[in-house]
Amino acid sequence: xxxxxxxxxxxxxxxxxxxxxxxxxxxxxxxxxxxxxxxxxxxxxxxxxxxxxxxxxxxxxxxxxxxxxxxxxxxxxxxxxxxxxxxxxxxxxxxxxxxxxxxxxxxxxxxxxxxxxxxxxxxxxxxxxxxxxxxxxxxxxxxxxxxxxxxxxxxxxxxxxxxxxxxxxxxxxxxxxxxxxxxxxxxxxxxxxxxxxxxxxxxxxxxxxxxxxxxxxxxxxxxxxxxxxxxxxxxxxxxxxxxxxxxxxxxxxxxxxxxxxxxxxxxxxxxxxxxxxxxxxxxxxxxxxxxxxxxxxxxxxxxxxxxxxxxxxxxxxxxxxxxxxxxxxxxxxxxxxxxxxxxxxxxxxxxxxxxxxxxxxxxxxxx
Numbered sequence: 001x002x003x004x005x006x007x008x009x010x011x012x013x014x015x016x017x018x019x020x021x022x023x024x025x026x027x028x029x030x031x032x033x034x035x036x037x038x039x040x041x042x043x044x045x046x047x048x049x050x051x052x053x054x055x056x057x058x059x060x061x062x063x064x065x066x067x068x069x070x071x072x073x074x075x076x077x078x079x080x081x082x083x084x085x086x087x088x089x090x091x092x093x094x095x096x097x098x099x100x101x102x103x104x105x106x107x108x109x110x111x112x113x114x115x116x117x118x119x120x121x122x123x124x125x126x127x128x129x130x131x132x133x134x135x136x137x138x139x140x141x142x143x144x145x146x147x148x149x150x151x152x153x154x155x156x157x158x159x160x161x162x163x164x165x166x167x168x169x170x171x172x173x174x175x176x177x178x179x180x181x182x183x184x185x186x187x188x189x190x191x192x193x194x195x196x197x198x199x200x201x202x203x204x205x206x207x208x209x210x211x212x213x214x215x216x217x218x219x220x221x222x223x224x225x226x227x228x229x230x231x232x233x234x235x236x237x238x239x240x241x242x243x244x245x246x247x248x249x250x251x252x253x254x255x256x257x258x259x260x261x262x263x264x265x266x267x268x269x270x271x272x273x274x275x276x277x278x279x280x281x282x283x284x285x286x287x288x289x290x291x292x293x294x295x296x297x298x299x300x301x302x303x304x305x306x307x308x309x310x311x312x313x314x315x316x317x318x319x320x321x322x323x324x325x326x327x328x329x330x331x332x333x334x335x336x337x338x339x340x341x342x343x344x345x346x347x348x349x350x351x352x353x354x355x356x357x358x359x360x361x362x363x364x365x366x367x
Contacts, residue, residue, distance in 0.1 A: 065362045
């Protein structure tokens with residue numbers, strides 16, 4: 001692809017590397033496959049993974065090469081055997097922890113599985129073993145992977161000093177036959193329904209995060225950068241807007257801690273579709289609401305839900321709470337000015353980067 005994360009952006013890896021941390025990205029990247037955009041150019045000391053989605057296998061009509069597995073900036077296998085990915089990523093993660101046991105480290109492990117294919121992949125030790133088909137096999141292997149990594153932290157005497165975050169990028173997508181479930185949330189992955197955007201997040205730090213607790217306040221993956229920066233004794237960049245906030249008060253169970261966000265905004269690609277503020281979520285009225293990645297649209301009326309009492313988004317309250325509709329619609333208009341909405345640019349948008357002549361990542365001979 002010509003497009004990638006702008007080299008001028010500051011990643012969480014760059015923030016932590018500046019504080020003396022060893023850094024690794026093991027797994028899916030998908031922020032640009034050209035050399036200038038790879039993890040090794042964005043603050044990661046080590047990279048092992050597929051530089052985009054696992055379903056982007058060889059397609060000559062689109063210029064896609066055999067699915068590459070890369071180490072740092074070199075393809076080491078193509079096409080990669082996707083059945084081996086979870087196991088190999090886990091082994092590499094454990095090695096990274098072992099090598100860096102005497103220093104601070106940051107490990108980003110975005111597993112490929114369950115992935116974006118109709119039938120996820122798994123090692124032969126797990127294939128055909130679950131009661132839920134290939135999807136279940138894949139999830140069971142991820143469970144094994146998590147246990148293996150946590151066991152390595154304990155074996156090395158690091159578990160009391162390591163913050164572990166386990167989460168997902170989106171809800172289970174709709175498949176036929178079904179794979180996974182987002183119940184009791186409404187909708188599927190790749191939508192702005194709660195089932196698509198709201199995901200589990202389990203965070204562990206013995207002695208610092210109360211065991212067995214839970215938090216209902218709104219926070220997001222973008223909050224990880226400023227939170228980790230604080231914990232590492234450093235700070236996010238100050239020469240630009242960072243949308244994330246420090247959520248350590250929430251994670252550490254501080255009494256009375258509240259979400260630092262007035263609102264959360266649900267974008268589908270470049271289209272703003274919904275807004276949440278505290279208990280309320282509105283789906284904005286849209287003449288041409290995007291409903292597929294291919295650009296299919298439909299007309300959509302306003303919908304308002306009280307997520308505290310109706311987590312499944314079953315009772316539309318838009319007609320009963322016009323004042324709430326007005327407030328959330330106003331928040332939508334403010335964020336459009338900052339982040340944009342489809343063809344309407346926002347003053348706070350920062351551009352991606354592009355290369356002129358992209359070259360597919362392929363297996364090559366020589367050093």
